[in-house]
Amino acid sequence: MKILVINSGSSSIKYQLLDMPAGNPMASGVVERIGLDMGTLTHKKHPGTEAEAKTVIERPIPDHATGMKLVTDILADPEHGVIRDTSEIDGVGHRVVHGGERFAAPALVDDTVVAGIREVSPLAPLHNPGALAGIEVARALFPKVGHVVVFDTAFHQTIPQSAYMYALPYELYEELGIRRYGFHGTSHKYVSRRAAELLGRPVEELNLITVHLGNGSSVTAVQGGKSIDTSMGMTPLAGVIMGTRSGNIDPAVISFLAERKGMSIQEVNDLLTKKSGLVGICGMSDMRDIHAAREKGDARAQLALEMVCHRIRMYIGAYWAELGRVDAVVFTAGIGENDPEVRLGSVSGMEPLGLTLDREANARRAGEWMRISTPDSPVQVLVVRTNEELEIARETMEILRGR
Known part of the structure:
Protein backbone atom coordinates (compact mmCIF):
# COMPACT_ATOMS: atom_id res chain seq x y z
CA MET A 1 0.00 0.00 0.00
CA LYS A 2 1.09 3.53 -0.73
CA ILE A 3 0.02 5.85 2.11
CA LEU A 4 0.17 9.63 1.86
CA VAL A 5 0.64 11.24 5.28
CA ILE A 6 -0.59 14.83 5.62
CA ASN A 7 0.17 17.26 8.45
CA SER A 8 -1.79 20.39 7.62
CA GLY A 9 -1.34 23.57 9.65
CA SER A 10 -2.83 27.03 9.42
CA SER A 11 -0.35 28.16 6.75
CA SER A 12 1.55 24.99 5.82
CA ILE A 13 1.14 21.40 4.61
CA LYS A 14 3.80 18.80 5.41
CA TYR A 15 3.55 15.52 3.52
CA GLN A 16 5.26 12.17 3.08
CA LEU A 17 4.42 9.30 0.77
CA LEU A 18 5.38 5.89 2.20
CA ASP A 19 5.44 2.42 0.68
CA MET A 20 3.79 0.18 3.28
CA PRO A 21 4.11 -2.11 5.13
CA ALA A 22 7.89 -1.79 4.64
CA GLY A 23 7.64 1.86 5.65
CA ASN A 24 10.03 3.11 2.98
CA PRO A 25 9.63 6.85 2.30
CA MET A 26 9.14 7.58 -1.39
CA ALA A 27 8.86 11.38 -1.26
CA SER A 28 8.35 14.12 1.29
CA GLY A 29 8.06 17.86 1.47
CA VAL A 30 6.35 20.93 2.80
CA VAL A 31 4.15 23.68 1.41
CA GLU A 32 4.73 26.91 3.33
CA ARG A 33 3.40 30.48 3.52
CA ILE A 34 -0.09 29.56 2.38
CA GLY A 35 -2.21 32.70 2.04
CA LEU A 36 0.75 35.10 1.83
CA ASP A 37 2.03 36.98 -1.20
CA MET A 38 4.53 34.27 -2.10
CA GLY A 39 4.51 30.63 -1.02
CA THR A 40 6.97 27.78 -1.46
CA LEU A 41 6.86 24.06 -2.08
CA THR A 42 9.98 22.16 -1.03
CA HIS A 43 9.89 18.59 -2.33
CA LYS A 44 12.33 15.74 -1.78
CA LYS A 45 12.37 12.54 -3.78
CA HIS A 46 13.66 9.43 -1.98
CA PRO A 47 16.12 7.76 -2.26
CA GLY A 48 18.97 9.96 -3.44
CA THR A 49 21.18 12.67 -2.07
CA GLU A 50 19.54 15.84 -0.89
CA ALA A 51 21.27 17.87 -3.58
CA GLU A 52 20.00 15.57 -6.33
CA ALA A 53 16.51 15.09 -5.00
CA LYS A 54 15.44 18.47 -3.62
CA THR A 55 13.09 20.68 -5.65
CA VAL A 56 11.88 24.14 -4.60
CA ILE A 57 8.96 25.91 -6.29
CA GLU A 58 8.02 29.50 -5.43
CA ARG A 59 4.61 30.87 -6.37
CA PRO A 60 1.52 32.35 -4.74
CA ILE A 61 -0.41 29.68 -2.81
CA PRO A 62 -3.65 31.40 -1.79
CA ASP A 63 -5.27 28.48 0.02
CA HIS A 64 -4.93 24.85 1.12
CA ALA A 65 -6.67 23.61 -2.03
CA THR A 66 -3.94 25.17 -4.18
CA GLY A 67 -1.27 23.80 -1.87
CA MET A 68 -2.62 20.25 -1.96
CA LYS A 69 -2.94 20.39 -5.75
CA LEU A 70 0.74 21.32 -5.93
CA VAL A 71 1.57 18.29 -3.78
CA THR A 72 -0.43 15.86 -5.89
CA ASP A 73 1.00 17.32 -9.10
CA ILE A 74 4.64 16.98 -8.04
CA LEU A 75 4.14 13.47 -6.65
CA ALA A 76 3.06 12.38 -10.14
CA ASP A 77 5.43 14.65 -12.07
CA PRO A 78 7.50 12.69 -14.63
CA GLU A 79 10.77 14.32 -13.51
CA HIS A 80 10.32 14.93 -9.78
CA GLY A 81 7.57 12.49 -8.85
CA VAL A 82 7.54 8.90 -7.66
CA ILE A 83 4.18 7.64 -8.97
CA ARG A 84 2.54 7.58 -12.39
CA ASP A 85 -0.67 9.19 -11.14
CA THR A 86 -2.59 9.68 -7.91
CA SER A 87 -4.62 6.50 -8.45
CA GLU A 88 -1.57 4.65 -7.03
CA ILE A 89 -2.23 6.19 -3.60
CA ASP A 90 -4.18 3.70 -1.48
CA GLY A 91 -4.92 5.80 1.58
CA VAL A 92 -4.35 9.14 3.27
CA GLY A 93 -3.39 9.56 6.92
CA HIS A 94 -3.94 12.92 8.58
CA ARG A 95 -2.24 14.22 11.73
CA VAL A 96 -4.63 16.12 14.01
CA VAL A 97 -3.25 17.74 17.16
CA HIS A 98 -6.28 17.53 19.44
CA GLY A 99 -8.97 14.88 19.66
CA GLY A 100 -10.25 15.84 23.11
CA GLU A 101 -12.00 13.03 24.93
CA ARG A 102 -14.01 12.23 21.83
CA PHE A 103 -11.18 10.39 20.05
CA ALA A 104 -9.11 7.80 21.91
CA ALA A 105 -7.90 6.05 18.75
CA PRO A 106 -7.36 6.71 15.04
CA ALA A 107 -10.60 7.10 13.12
CA LEU A 108 -11.77 6.53 9.56
CA VAL A 109 -12.85 9.92 8.25
CA ASP A 110 -16.51 10.51 7.56
CA ASP A 111 -18.79 13.50 8.08
CA THR A 112 -19.37 12.56 11.73
CA VAL A 113 -15.62 12.45 12.44
CA VAL A 114 -15.11 15.81 10.73
CA ALA A 115 -17.88 17.29 12.88
CA GLY A 116 -16.23 15.79 15.97
CA ILE A 117 -12.87 17.37 15.13
CA ARG A 118 -14.59 20.70 14.61
CA GLU A 119 -16.38 20.30 17.95
CA VAL A 120 -13.11 19.91 19.90
CA SER A 121 -11.29 22.62 17.92
CA PRO A 122 -11.67 25.24 20.71
CA LEU A 123 -9.13 23.13 22.63
CA ALA A 124 -6.57 23.68 19.83
CA PRO A 125 -7.66 26.82 17.94
CA LEU A 126 -4.26 27.30 16.28
CA HIS A 127 -3.97 23.73 15.01
CA ASN A 128 -7.24 21.88 14.40
CA PRO A 129 -8.74 24.36 11.88
CA GLY A 130 -5.72 23.95 9.61
CA ALA A 131 -5.94 20.17 9.91
CA LEU A 132 -9.62 20.32 9.00
CA ALA A 133 -8.82 22.40 5.91
CA GLY A 134 -6.30 19.77 4.84
CA ILE A 135 -8.75 16.92 5.42
CA GLU A 136 -11.50 18.56 3.44
CA VAL A 137 -9.23 19.35 0.49
CA ALA A 138 -7.65 15.87 0.49
CA ARG A 139 -11.07 14.18 0.58
CA ALA A 140 -12.03 16.15 -2.53
CA LEU A 141 -8.76 15.27 -4.30
CA PHE A 142 -8.86 11.58 -3.25
CA PRO A 143 -12.56 10.72 -3.08
CA LYS A 144 -12.11 6.99 -3.75
CA VAL A 145 -9.60 6.13 -1.01
CA GLY A 146 -9.95 5.89 2.74
CA HIS A 147 -8.83 8.78 4.91
CA VAL A 148 -7.74 8.20 8.52
CA VAL A 149 -7.13 10.77 11.26
CA VAL A 150 -4.46 10.10 13.89
CA PHE A 151 -4.57 12.32 16.97
CA ASP A 152 -1.59 13.57 19.01
CA THR A 153 -3.73 13.27 22.13
CA ALA A 154 -5.11 9.76 21.54
CA PHE A 155 -2.17 7.82 23.01
CA HIS A 156 -2.69 9.63 26.32
CA GLN A 157 -6.36 8.76 26.67
CA THR A 158 -5.31 5.77 28.82
CA ILE A 159 -4.09 8.12 31.57
CA PRO A 160 -6.23 7.55 34.70
CA GLN A 161 -8.61 10.27 35.84
CA SER A 162 -6.63 10.87 39.02
CA ALA A 163 -3.68 11.91 36.84
CA TYR A 164 -5.46 13.92 34.14
CA MET A 165 -7.84 15.97 36.29
CA TYR A 166 -7.00 19.46 37.53
CA ALA A 167 -8.01 20.43 41.05
CA LEU A 168 -10.53 22.98 39.78
CA PRO A 169 -14.30 22.96 40.29
CA TYR A 170 -15.45 19.69 38.71
CA GLU A 171 -18.13 21.55 36.77
CA LEU A 172 -15.45 23.20 34.63
CA TYR A 173 -14.32 19.77 33.45
CA GLU A 174 -17.91 18.78 32.68
CA GLU A 175 -18.75 22.04 30.92
CA LEU A 176 -15.53 22.95 29.11
CA GLY A 177 -13.42 19.79 29.12
CA ILE A 178 -10.66 21.40 31.18
CA ARG A 179 -8.21 18.59 31.98
CA ARG A 180 -4.77 17.35 30.96
CA TYR A 181 -4.69 15.77 27.49
CA GLY A 182 -1.00 15.46 26.62
CA PHE A 183 0.61 15.74 23.18
CA HIS A 184 3.34 14.17 21.02
CA GLY A 185 1.38 10.94 21.46
CA THR A 186 2.28 9.61 18.02
CA SER A 187 5.99 10.01 18.80
CA HIS A 188 5.75 8.50 22.29
CA LYS A 189 3.81 5.53 20.90
CA TYR A 190 6.28 4.95 18.06
CA VAL A 191 9.42 5.05 20.24
CA SER A 192 7.78 2.84 22.88
CA ARG A 193 7.13 0.12 20.31
CA ARG A 194 10.54 0.59 18.72
CA ALA A 195 12.29 0.41 22.09
CA ALA A 196 10.49 -2.86 22.84
CA GLU A 197 11.74 -4.28 19.53
CA LEU A 198 15.30 -3.20 20.32
CA LEU A 199 15.12 -4.70 23.82
CA GLY A 200 13.70 -7.93 22.40
Missing part, protein backbone atom coordinates in the same frame (compact mmCIF):
# COMPACT_ATOMS: atom_id res chain seq x y z
CA ARG A 201 10.70 -7.92 24.71
CA PRO A 202 6.94 -7.41 24.24
CA VAL A 203 5.97 -3.81 24.90
CA GLU A 204 3.20 -5.15 27.17
CA GLU A 205 5.89 -6.32 29.62
CA LEU A 206 7.84 -3.06 29.77
CA ASN A 207 7.81 0.08 31.87
CA LEU A 208 9.34 2.94 29.90
CA ILE A 209 9.92 6.65 30.31
CA THR A 210 9.94 8.28 26.88
CA VAL A 211 11.57 11.71 26.62
CA HIS A 212 10.63 13.70 23.51
CA LEU A 213 12.89 16.76 23.41
CA GLY A 214 12.65 19.33 20.65
CA ASN A 215 11.47 22.91 20.35
CA GLY A 216 8.39 21.43 22.00
CA SER A 217 9.14 18.78 24.61
CA SER A 218 7.29 16.25 26.73
CA VAL A 219 7.99 13.27 28.98
CA THR A 220 5.67 10.25 29.26
CA ALA A 221 5.35 7.29 31.59
CA VAL A 222 4.49 4.22 29.50
CA GLN A 223 3.31 1.08 31.29
CA GLY A 224 2.71 -2.01 29.19
CA GLY A 225 2.56 0.06 26.01
CA LYS A 226 0.03 2.54 27.45
CA SER A 227 0.52 6.10 28.57
CA ILE A 228 -0.26 6.52 32.28
CA ASP A 229 1.06 10.06 32.72
CA THR A 230 2.58 12.81 30.61
CA SER A 231 4.06 16.25 31.20
CA MET A 232 2.00 18.41 28.84
CA GLY A 233 -1.47 19.45 29.92
CA MET A 234 -4.64 20.84 28.42
CA THR A 235 -2.31 22.63 26.00
CA PRO A 236 1.31 22.05 24.90
CA LEU A 237 2.44 24.89 27.21
CA ALA A 238 2.74 22.79 30.36
CA GLY A 239 5.56 20.55 31.55
CA VAL A 240 9.27 20.87 30.88
CA ILE A 241 11.02 24.03 29.70
CA MET A 242 10.93 24.37 25.90
CA GLY A 243 12.34 26.62 23.19
CA THR A 244 9.91 29.50 23.71
CA ARG A 245 7.39 27.97 26.15
CA SER A 246 7.68 28.36 29.89
CA GLY A 247 6.54 24.91 30.94
CA ASN A 248 5.05 24.72 34.43
CA ILE A 249 4.85 27.93 36.44
CA ASP A 250 2.93 29.10 39.49
CA PRO A 251 -0.50 30.04 38.01
CA ALA A 252 -0.60 33.12 40.22
CA VAL A 253 2.17 34.59 38.04
CA ILE A 254 -0.52 35.32 35.44
CA SER A 255 -2.61 37.58 37.69
CA PHE A 256 0.58 39.11 39.15
CA LEU A 257 1.76 40.12 35.66
CA ALA A 258 -1.69 41.42 34.73
CA GLU A 259 -1.79 43.57 37.85
CA ARG A 260 1.81 44.82 38.00
CA LYS A 261 2.54 45.14 34.28
CA GLY A 262 -0.97 45.97 33.05
CA MET A 263 -0.88 43.00 30.67
CA SER A 264 -3.97 41.47 29.11
CA ILE A 265 -4.65 37.74 29.28
CA GLN A 266 -3.62 37.45 25.61
CA GLU A 267 -0.40 39.35 26.25
CA VAL A 268 0.48 37.06 29.15
CA ASN A 269 -0.33 34.02 27.01
CA ASP A 270 1.93 35.32 24.23
CA LEU A 271 4.68 35.89 26.81
CA LEU A 272 4.42 32.33 28.13
CA THR A 273 4.22 30.65 24.73
CA LYS A 274 6.48 32.78 22.52
CA LYS A 275 8.90 34.72 24.73
CA SER A 276 9.65 32.37 27.61
CA GLY A 277 11.41 29.02 27.95
CA LEU A 278 15.00 28.97 26.74
CA VAL A 279 14.63 32.20 24.76
CA GLY A 280 13.31 33.96 27.83
CA ILE A 281 16.21 32.80 29.98
CA CYS A 282 19.12 33.45 27.64
CA GLY A 283 17.75 34.96 24.42
CA MET A 284 18.29 31.79 22.38
CA SER A 285 15.90 28.91 21.65
CA ASP A 286 18.25 26.61 19.71
CA MET A 287 20.36 24.37 21.96
CA ARG A 288 23.23 24.50 19.45
CA ASP A 289 23.45 28.27 19.91
CA ILE A 290 23.18 27.85 23.68
CA HIS A 291 26.08 25.39 23.77
CA ALA A 292 28.21 27.72 21.64
CA ALA A 293 27.43 30.61 24.01
CA ARG A 294 28.23 28.46 27.06
CA GLU A 295 31.64 27.65 25.64
CA LYS A 296 32.33 31.40 25.48
CA GLY A 297 31.39 31.82 29.13
CA ASP A 298 27.78 33.00 28.78
CA ALA A 299 26.35 32.49 32.29
CA ARG A 300 22.71 32.71 31.24
CA ALA A 301 23.24 30.11 28.52
CA GLN A 302 24.71 27.83 31.18
CA LEU A 303 21.73 28.57 33.43
CA ALA A 304 19.31 27.70 30.59
CA LEU A 305 20.97 24.29 30.14
CA GLU A 306 20.91 23.58 33.86
CA MET A 307 17.28 24.63 34.17
CA VAL A 308 16.05 22.48 31.29
CA CYS A 309 17.93 19.41 32.55
CA HIS A 310 16.64 19.99 36.08
CA ARG A 311 13.03 20.03 34.88
CA ILE A 312 13.48 16.89 32.76
CA ARG A 313 15.08 15.08 35.73
CA MET A 314 12.11 16.06 37.89
CA TYR A 315 9.69 14.41 35.47
CA ILE A 316 11.81 11.31 35.00
CA GLY A 317 11.99 10.93 38.77
CA ALA A 318 8.28 11.50 39.24
CA TYR A 319 7.36 8.94 36.59
CA TRP A 320 9.87 6.48 38.01
CA ALA A 321 7.93 6.69 41.28
CA GLU A 322 4.61 6.22 39.45
CA LEU A 323 5.82 3.21 37.48
CA GLY A 324 7.58 1.58 40.40
CA ARG A 325 10.00 -0.17 38.05
CA VAL A 326 11.66 1.22 34.94
CA ASP A 327 13.13 -0.95 32.20
CA ALA A 328 14.39 1.85 29.97
CA VAL A 329 14.54 5.60 29.52
CA VAL A 330 14.18 6.49 25.83
CA PHE A 331 15.31 9.83 24.36
CA THR A 332 13.92 11.01 21.05
CA ALA A 333 13.23 14.05 18.78
CA GLY A 334 15.69 16.75 17.71
CA ILE A 335 17.36 17.51 21.05
CA GLY A 336 16.84 14.06 22.52
CA GLU A 337 18.49 12.40 19.51
CA ASN A 338 21.32 14.86 18.98
CA ASP A 339 22.32 16.57 22.23
CA PRO A 340 24.53 14.42 24.49
CA GLU A 341 24.90 17.17 27.10
CA VAL A 342 21.15 17.47 27.64
CA ARG A 343 20.86 13.68 27.87
CA LEU A 344 23.70 13.55 30.39
CA GLY A 345 22.21 16.32 32.51
CA SER A 346 18.75 14.75 32.38
CA VAL A 347 19.82 11.44 33.99
CA SER A 348 22.77 12.52 36.12
CA GLY A 349 22.66 11.25 39.69
CA MET A 350 20.37 8.32 38.91
CA GLU A 351 22.97 5.61 39.54
CA PRO A 352 21.38 4.66 42.90
CA LEU A 353 18.17 3.93 40.97
CA GLY A 354 19.99 1.50 38.66
CA LEU A 355 20.73 3.79 35.73
CA THR A 356 24.36 4.15 34.70
CA LEU A 357 25.16 6.18 31.61
CA ASP A 358 28.03 5.20 29.33
CA ARG A 359 29.52 8.64 28.72
CA GLU A 360 31.61 7.52 25.78
CA ALA A 361 28.60 5.97 24.03
CA ASN A 362 26.47 9.03 24.88
CA ALA A 363 29.01 11.31 23.17
CA ARG A 364 28.68 9.46 19.86
CA ARG A 365 26.36 10.64 17.12
CA ALA A 366 23.17 8.62 17.10
CA GLY A 367 21.96 6.87 13.98
CA GLU A 368 18.54 5.25 13.82
CA TRP A 369 19.12 4.18 17.42
CA MET A 370 21.82 3.55 19.99
CA ARG A 371 22.22 2.32 23.56
CA ILE A 372 23.95 4.82 25.85
CA SER A 373 23.78 2.97 29.18
CA THR A 374 26.61 0.77 30.40
CA PRO A 375 26.35 -2.98 29.65
CA ASP A 376 25.70 -3.75 33.32
CA SER A 377 23.14 -0.99 33.89
CA PRO A 378 19.87 -2.57 35.15
CA VAL A 379 17.94 0.30 33.54
CA GLN A 380 18.69 0.77 29.85
CA VAL A 381 19.02 4.19 28.25
CA LEU A 382 18.25 4.32 24.54
CA VAL A 383 18.28 6.98 21.87
CA VAL A 384 15.65 6.20 19.24
CA ARG A 385 14.97 8.30 16.17
CA THR A 386 11.28 9.11 16.12
CA ASN A 387 9.19 8.63 12.98
CA GLU A 388 5.74 10.08 13.42
CA GLU A 389 4.95 9.82 9.72
CA LEU A 390 5.64 6.09 9.76
CA GLU A 391 3.47 5.66 12.85
CA ILE A 392 0.62 7.54 11.17
CA ALA A 393 1.04 5.45 8.01
CA ARG A 394 0.97 2.22 10.06
CA GLU A 395 -2.16 3.22 11.90
CA THR A 396 -3.78 4.36 8.64
CA MET A 397 -2.95 1.02 6.99
CA GLU A 398 -4.35 -0.93 9.98
CA ILE A 399 -7.61 1.01 9.91
CA LEU A 400 -8.02 0.66 6.15
CA ARG A 401 -7.27 -3.08 6.18
CA GLY A 402 -9.79 -3.56 8.96
CA ARG A 403 -12.64 -1.79 7.16
